[in-house]
Amino acid sequence: xxxxxxxxxxxxxGGIAAYKTCELVRALVKGGHRVKVVxxxxxxxxxxxxxxxxxSAEPVTVSxxxxxxxxxxxHVSLAEEADVMVIAPCTANVLAKLACGRADDMLTTTAxxxxxxxxxxPAMNVxxxxxxxxxxxxxxxxxxxxxxxxxxxxELACGDVGEGRxxxxxCILASVESELARVRDLVGRRILVTAGGTHEPIDPVRYIGNxxxxxxxxxxxxxxxxxxxxxxxxxxxxxxxxxxGCEVVRVTTALQMRAAVLARADAADAIVMSAAVxxxxxxxxxxxxxxxxxxxxxxxxxxxxxxxxxxxxRRGTAVLVGFAAETSSVEANARAKLDAKGCDLIVANxxxxxxxxxxxxxxxxxxxxxxxxxxxxxxxxRHIARLIVDRLSGxxxx
Ligand code: CTP
Numbered sequence: 001x002x003x004x005x006x007x008x009x010x011x012x013x014g015g016i017a018a019y020k021t022c023e024l025v026r027a028l029v030k031g032g033h034r035v036k037v038v039x040x041x042x043x044x045x046x047x048x049x050x051x052x053x054x055x056s057a058e059p060v061t062v063s064x065x066x067x068x069x070x071x072x073x074x075h076v077s078l079a080e081e082a083d084v085m086v087i088a089p090c091t092a093n094v095l096a097k098l099a100c101g102r103a104d105d106m107l108t109t110t111a112x113x114x115x116x117x118x119x120x121x122p123a124m125n126v127x128x129x130x131x132x133x134x135x136x137x138x139x140x141x142x143x144x145x146x147x148x149x150x151x152x153x154x155e156l157a158c159g160d161v162g163e164g165r166x167x168x169x170x171c172i173l174a175s176v177e178s179e180l181a182r183v184r185d186l187v188g189r190r191i192l193v194t195a196g197g198t199h200e201p202i203d204p205v206r207y208i209g210n211x212x213x214x215x216x217x218x219x220x221x222x223x224x225x226x227x228x229x230x231x232x233x234x235x236x237x238x239x240x241x242x243x244x245g246c247e248v249v250r251v252t253t254a255l256q257m258r259a260a261v262l263a264r265a266d267a268a269d270a271i272v273m274s275a276a277v278x279x280x281x282x283x284x285x286x287x288x289x290x291x292x293x294x295x296x297x298x299x300x301x302x303x304x305x306x307x308x309x310x311x312x313x314r315r316g317t318a319v320l321v322g323f324a325a326e327t328s329s330v331e332a333n334a335r336a337k338l339d340a341k342g343c344d345l346i347v348a349n350x351x352x353x354x355x356x357x358x359x360x361x362x363x364x365x366x367x368x369x370x371x372x373x374x375x376x377x378x379x380x381x382r383h384i385a386r387l388i389v390d391r392l393s394g395x396x397x398x
Contacts, residue, residue, distance in 0.1 A: 004032040011087035011107045013094040014042025016157040017123040017166035025055045079113035084179045089123035089166045099137035117179040121149040121172045126162030145244040149175045185393045187228035192268040193221040194275035196236035198254045203286035211358040212276035214238035219385035221246045234260045254304035270319040273308045312342025319395040324348040334368040345369045
């Protein structure tokens with residue numbers, strides 16, 4: 001097989017799943033990549049460096065000192081050679097070191113020194129995976145743009161059952177290939193994304209809200225930023241951390257979201273309204289908490305402005321993408337919204353299916369534009385984000 005010309009540095013840490021990394025190295029070599037393996041001392045207890053050396057046909061590095069070729073600063077040269085670095089399996093300990101920037105062996109030093117994209121596939125005991133300390137380390141790495149290949153659920157080597165098992169070789173490989181293939185097609189573009197649901201206050205402690213988690217909008221913002229765009233993310237209340245590389249504005253109500261969007265709309269090359277903006281708000285928000293004994297019989301609602309429709313009316317050259325959450329006649333309703341709100345694309349989903357959509361990690365959507373209708377199939381929200389950004393890019397260059 002012809003070489004890809006790409007160098008993949010594979011970091012192996014000391015976990016039982018290290019034996020699966022042999023398969024990963026084989027698959028990468030088969031894919032035409034040059035593979036350089038770097039191991040921690042602990043990893044060599046599970047798999048011999050000779051195994052990786054034989055599979056990769058390249059020297060394997062363990063120590064900072066013993067194998068350094070003369071006249072090169074080896075940890076820096078490996079870091080510079082990498083087109084992508086993947087750490088699989090990554091133990092809780094190495095993840096913690098990476099999260100705080102420690103570099104006390106060849107593997108962590110290379111990871112800190114490299115400018116190449118980093119893919120981390122953690123594997124550990126379920127309780128270690130769920131610990132707050134580990135959760136924070138994962139989010140810290142994700143926040144710095146590292147691709148995390150989440151471990152799978154299943155029977156673990158220690159006998160426990162739960163999440164913590166190294167992701168499949170196919171999943172890790174797909175993430176490595178996606179980092180290698182990442183296009184920078186949005187450099188110089190400004191993209192405005194909205195996400196999450198809005199909260200409409202009834203009184204200082206109660207509000208009318210909806211079930212939007214914000215995951216799709218955050219994933220779109222991050223994907224666009226990774227592809228080089230300058231991204232403004234205006235989001236309603238959500239527990240999600242700021243996505244990598246975006247300027248984030250956090251708002252609460254639909255009126256605040258409208259103001260934040262309109263202030264940035266004219267400068268945007270594309271606007272993606274993925275937020276679940278509340279259609280109505282209580283006409284009066286009580287300034288004091290309403291006492292149980294004074295429960296109102298009714299809460300009078302008044303309509304919120306439709307931000308998307310407003311953008312559609314005053315539209316300049318920005319590509320406009322709207323969302324539609326429907327429970328029936330999904331395609332017909334989405335097509336009606338495309339025209340009514342003056343959009344280039346409507347991303348429609350069927351919210352009547354509880355296994356996908358709100359709060360879950362997967363979804364299935366229809367892309368409805370004047371060119372026709374396409375289906376995504378059931379895929380992760382991250383993948384949907386990629387498909388949406390692909391289409392945005394197409395509209396902007398078309
Ligand atoms: N939207 C908006 N401002 C609102 C309500 C919705 O900008 N006040 C945007 C959403 O961000 C989404 C799109 O409009 O991109 C679709 O909203 P949806 O709630 O599905 O439809 P509606 O227009 O509210 O119509 P209906 O409830 O009748 O389906």
